[in-house]
Amino acid sequence: xxxxxxxxxxxxxxxxxxxxxxxxxxxxxxxxxxxxxxxxxxxxxxxxxxxxxxxxxxxxxxxxxxxxxxxxxxxxxxxxxxxxxx
Numbered sequence: 001x002x003x004x005x006x007x008x009x010x011x012x013x014x015x016x017x018x019x020x021x022x023x024x025x026x027x028x029x030x031x032x033x034x035x036x037x038x039x040x041x042x043x044x045x046x047x048x049x050x051x052x053x054x055x056x057x058x059x060x061x062x063x064x065x066x067x068x069x070x071x072x073x074x075x076x077x078x079x080x081x082x083x084x085x086x
Contacts, residue, residue, distance in 0.1 A: 003027050003043055006077050010045065010070060017069045022050040028082070042079035050086045
């Protein structure tokens, strides 16, 4: 899976499962290319979500919800995930 497909899939899954007002997903893989354990087929994503639904949850609960939605992607395509909730 390439980065564009991954970003499209992640957006679709989050929009389907969480009431969001806005979402921005950035590929930050380039920041980690020389780190130990870097795998060329795994990506580093930064997700910025504007969501009243998630803001009602504490940070751990909201992150758990997102991780559960993206379980398959995390196992197979995502090495690191940064989540910002506005």
